[in-house]
Amino acid sequence: MACSFTGIAKNGPNPYSEMFAFKAAMKAAEAEPVWRTSRIIERQRWNPYSFEGGSTCAIAGENFAILASDTRLTQNDINILTRDGEKMHILNDSIVLATTGFYGDVLQLKKVLQSRLHKYRFDYRSDMSVDLCAELLSRNLYYRRFFPYYTGAVLAGIDEHGKGAVFSYDPIGCIERIAYSASGNAEPMIIPFLDCQIGHVTLSDEAEKPPLTLERATSLMKDAFRSAAEREITTGDKIHLIIAEAGKPIVQKFLPLRED
Amino acid sequence: MGHKAPRLTSTGTTIVAAAYKGGLVMGADSRATAGNIIADKHCEKVHKLTESIYACGAGTAADLDQVTKMLSGNLRLLELNTGRKARVITALRQAKQHLFNYQGYIGAYLLIGGVDPTGPHLYMCSANGTTMAFPYTAQGSGSYAAITILERDFKPDMTKEEAESLVQRALEAGMHGDNASGNSLNLVVIEPTATVFKGPIIPDFCKRPEPNDLEYKFNKGSTKVLKQKAYKYDIVESMDISH
Numbered sequence: 209m210a211c212s213f214t215g216i217a218k219n220g221p222n223p224y225s226e227m228f229a230f231k232a233a234m235k236a237a238e239a240e241p242v243w244r245t246s247r248i249i250e251r252q253r254w255n256p257y258s259f260e261g262g263s264t265c266a267i268a269g270e271n272f273a274i275l276a277s278d279t280r281l282t283q284n285d286i287n288i289l290t291r292d293g294e295k296m297h298i299l300n301d302s303i304v305l306a307t308t309g310f311y312g313d314v315l316q317l318k319k320v321l322q323s324r325l326h327k328y329r330f331d332y333r334s335d336m337s338v339d340l341c342a343e344l345l346s347r348n349l350y351y352r353r354f355f356p357y358y359t360g361a362v363l364a365g366i367d368e369h370g371k372g373a374v375f376s377y378d379p380i381g382c383i384e385r386i387a388y389s390a391s392g393n394a395e396p397m398i399i400p401f402l403d404c405q406i407g408h409v410t411l412s413d414e415a416e417k418p419p420l421t422l423e424r425a426t427s428l429m430k431d432a433f434r435s436a437a438e439r440e441i442t443t444g445d446k447i448h449l450i451i452a453e454a455g456k457p458i459v460q461k462f463l464p465l466r467e468d
Numbered sequence: 469m470g471h472k473a474p475r476l477t478s479t480g481t482t483i484v485a486a487a488y489k490g491g492l493v494m495g496a497d498s499r500a501t502a503g504n505i506i507a508d509k510h511c512e513k514v515h516k517l518t519e520s521i522y523a524c525g526a527g528t529a530a531d532l533d534q535v536t537k538m539l540s541g542n543l544r545l546l547e548l549n550t551g552r553k554a555r556v557i558t559a560l561r562q563a564k565q566h567l568f569n570y571q572g573y574i575g576a577y578l579l580i581g582g583v584d585p586t587g588p589h590l591y592m593c594s595a596n597g598t599t600m601a602f603p604y605t606a607q608g609s610g611s612y613a614a615i616t617i618l619e620r621d622f623k624p625d626m627t628k629e630e631a632e633s634l635v636q637r638a639l640e641a642g643m644h645g646d647n648a649s650g651n652s653l654n655l656v657v658i659e660p661t662a663t664v665f666k667g668p669i670i671p672d673f674c675k676r677p678e679p680n681d682l683e684y685k686f687n688k689g690s691t692k693v694l695k696q697k698a699y700k701y702d703i704v705e706s707m708d709i710s711h
Contacts, residue, residue, distance in 0.1 A: 261504070261647075285504050286480060286609050286647050393504055405684075412692035427681035434680060439506045441480070441647040464677035468499075468643050468650025 257310045257358045261285060261442025263392030264295050264306035265432060266364040267406065267425045268372035271454040273364040274422070275306045276429045277392075278437065278465060279446040291445040291467070298458055299325055300335045303365040304450050305345075308392030309379070310358035317357050320348055338365035342375040342383060349381030356380045360391030370454035394436035394443045401432050422453065430463060437465045444468070480648015482610025483513060483524035484638040485579045485590050486622060487603050488631035491659040492581045492588045495635045496524045497610065497642065497649040498668060509651045510668060518543050518554050520663055521582030522656050523563075526608035527595060528575035535576045539563055556582045556589040560599055568597030577607050583658050604634075610642025610649035617641045632657060640671050650674055 222228075261282035266275040281293035296306045297318045305321065307314040324344060328336045336344070342363050349357060361377040376389035388406050390398040403409045405428050408417050418424060430447060437444045449461040480501045485494040496513035499506055508529075515523045515536035523539065525532035542562055543554040560580050567574055572595045581590040592607060593599045604622045606614035617638040626634065635655060643650040651674055654667030 282647055288645060288647060410692075411690055415687065415690045424682075430678075431680045431682055434676070434678065438509075438676070441501060441504050441506060444647075466650075466676055467673040468671075 258283070258312075259285075259309060259358070260289065260293070260311040261393050262293070262295055262308055263390060263394035263398065263433070263436060263440070263443050264308050264360075264362055265388070265390040265398050265402075265429060266306060266362045266374045267388045267402070267420075267429060268364065268374040268386075269420050269422060269425055271366075271370055271372065272422050272425070273304070273366060273372035273374060273452045274425050274429055275304050275362070275364050275450045275452075276433055277306055277308075277448050278433060278443045279448050279462075280442060280444050281311060282442040285442060294448070296448055296450055298450065298460075299341065301458065302335065302367075302452065303338045303341050303363065304452060304458070306362045306364065306391070306450075307359045309360050313357040313359050317345075317348070317359055317361070321345060324348075337368050338363065338373050338375075339367055341365075342373070342385070345375075346377065346381040346383040349377060349379065351381075353380055360395070362389050362391050364452070366452050366454050372452075372454075390432075392443075394433075394440040397436050397440060398432045401435070402428065422451070426451065433465060480610075480646065481513060481526040481608030482606065482614050482639055482642025482646060482649040483526050483579050483608050484606045484611075484614050484618070484635050484642070485524060485581050485602075485604065486618065486626075486631050486635050486638075487581075487588045487590050488626040488628060490583075490588065491628060491631070491657065492583060492590055493628075493631045493635040493655060493657050494522050494524050494579060494581050494590075495639050495653055495655040497639060498652045498654060499643075499648065499650045500529055501648050504647075506651075512654065514654045514656050514665070514667075516540065517559050517580070518547065518582070520584065520658055520660070521554060521556055521559050521580070522658060522663075523559070523581075524579040524607070526577040531574045531576045532578075535563065535566065535574065535578070538566065553584055555584040555586065556580060556591065560591045560593060563593045564597045564599050567593065567595055572596035579605065579607055581658065583660050588658070606638060606642065608642070608646075608649065610639075610646035613645035614638040614642035628657060628659070636669070640673075643671065644673055 262278045262280055264277035275296055277295035279292045281289040283289050296304055298304050325336050345363055356379045358379050363375040365373055367373045374386055374389050376384050376386055388402045406420060433447045444465045445467055446465055447463040451459045483496040498510045500508035500511040513525055517523050517540045523536050539559055539562055543559055547554050563578055575595050577595055578593040580593055590602050591599055592605055604618045621634050639653045652668035652670045657664045
């Protein structure tokens, strides 16, 4: 060692090195005291996100797409903010956006998409197709890779060939075109139900598989939400149903759900 | 990071109680939640301690069951040893000393109430052992909604009917405004002469507004059989379990 116990250097390069080391250690301890455990740090960190609960769901058919959501917005899983919130947004005659998650981000995302769609209409003199909008949404989400829009988006509508389309996203823009999708707090309950009833994943090859008509899809959608509202506390109040059929205007319906 | 303790809780709860002239009404909803999933739609949150002392609980379901079981046992022993009816304050003291011992780690938030020779009493006992006496109060996540009704409509020396309707309306407010409360409610009306338990009462907004559209029935053979194996066995002994 270069320093003696008295702190005076005999032949070391810097007589104050011990003092500097002590100061540095003191500073480090002040910045990150040992009693600030990772748990305390985690608790104290400001969280810019909140979650307003609820669920959305979409089913694509041969010539239709049908979306549903509940209308309850919840604070901290417990407190009801409103019983008629809008989780679904009709972007144009063939595109509907359904979102759960952080409602602030949902509204901002809607705004961004609406303005991009507006500009598209101005530039190209026609409405954007759902496939294009799906890609646009994916890019908008990934653009915020490290400060994401905390939303579980489902985009659905009628594509250029008149077929129903459902696109599912994660918060940072991973996109997938699928036959049916759900997002939100009741997603773990709705997806297995649709897997069974539409995907027929559990059915044997011989079993009867009813075709997915608009009527059946609508009924399945209603039943999914009625059942989810029975067991999931943030899903309830009303079902908001949006039906997009090829060559027809978009139809909206509201049905009652339990309010407790 | 530590893990969250996996506990089936009924933290989300509305429990309400109010005293009236000569008696006490207590009540609770019946929803038990585990996170945002309803674990039990018809759980019993009104616990009987003695013939004329009841406890409504919010918090961890298992803790409430154990604590109230312990209290009712101890109070019964006390009644047998002394040959008198147990007093509400005794139940409260037992509860708070037990809970204080555990420094809040037993998640039981209780409303303890009843009628004894000294009159009707209502107490709140928090998980850390804090206790308070009230003429009327509510606890649980639905207490904010419930207390608004109590604050507006409570008056001293109500009749039994008034008190019962007040508690029911307060509970309904809690069940309506709070996600973690609902499904049905239970009431208990305690008077010096008799104790009447009412429930489950299902308010209109807790009823399912529409039935399912479709019937979900699976015909035989719906599930794919992957493997089959037959076991041969002899019946050595059999027993009738039909009744």
